[in-house]
Amino acid sequence: MPYLSDKVLRAYRADTFRLLPGAALASVGDTLTFVNEHGFVTLWPIKGIDLPSLWAAVAGDRPVASEHDDPGHITWRWKDEMLSRRGWYYGKLLRGKATFVSLHVLPYFYALTERVAELDDYRLAYEAGHLSQEARVVADVLYTKGAQHTIQLRRMSHLSARSSKARFNKALVDLQRGLWVLPVGVAHAGSWRYAFTYELLDRWLPEISHRARGITMLEARAHLTGLYLDSVGASTPRLIGRLFGWQTKEITSALSRLEEAGDAAVLSDGRWATMKALGGSR
Secondary structure (H helix, E strand, C coil), X not given: CCCCCHHHHHHHHHHHCCCCCCCCCCCHHHHHHHHHHHCEEECCCCCCCCCCEHHHHHHCCCCCCCCCCCHHHHHHHHHHHHCCCCCCEEEECHHHCEEEEXXXXXXXXXXXXXXXXXXXXXXXXXXXXXXXXXXHHHHHHHHHHCCEEHHHHHHHCCCCCHHHHHHHHHHHHHHHHCCCEEEEEEECCCCCCCEXXXXXXXXXXXXXXXXXXXXXXXXXXXXXXXXHHHHHCEECHHHHHHHHCCCXXXXXXXXXXXXXXXXXXXXXXCCEEEHHHHCCCC
């Protein structure tokens, strides 16, 4: 079995995470390239998950600053600028955290959802017990009334009370994780004069469902796993499952597919590595 040293793996991640001197992202255009190169990245680092983040690629390998004037928070402005441009997918996807996904890769995530490419197929998930009543109501508002900013969406969903805030927020996250809903802009609304505007994904990006047709679940999992390994160099099946929320047999099948294609290999310590990282191993 091949071997990958920690030194080589650290160097590989420093490169792919954009942590090397002079490699930091400097513009929205750089950020779009970064997302397309990896397929998917997070806005901020996720505890316990190895994955490139926009924050680290701009601000370096340090904790997300609490100070609003920290230069690293330009990432937030870039994200807002891109929401209405349909240049990528942004939403709370992986582990319910802020995630960017290349539009070339989004159909593979779509292929793994409960979607049947109908604007109101969230109702099927609700009837199957996979979505809450609050999520169905929020989606119903968007379905019937079109895009709405958060303040208006809460009011129209009858979830404006302070006691309803947590249930409303969870509904939005669940709808984003299922690829029913995504933020598409920012409105000057509410006490902070800042609120996301949400829309149904299939109305905003109708081509995604068409491109997802014909992608099997095995193909989708193998493709996403391959992109993940290309980003981080090497990982364990347990961490892959934690990131994507897959069962052991699903992870095993995806890794076997990559191994058969010559794109990944199991290491002597049980981790799986992309052949790109093994090419630099000694």
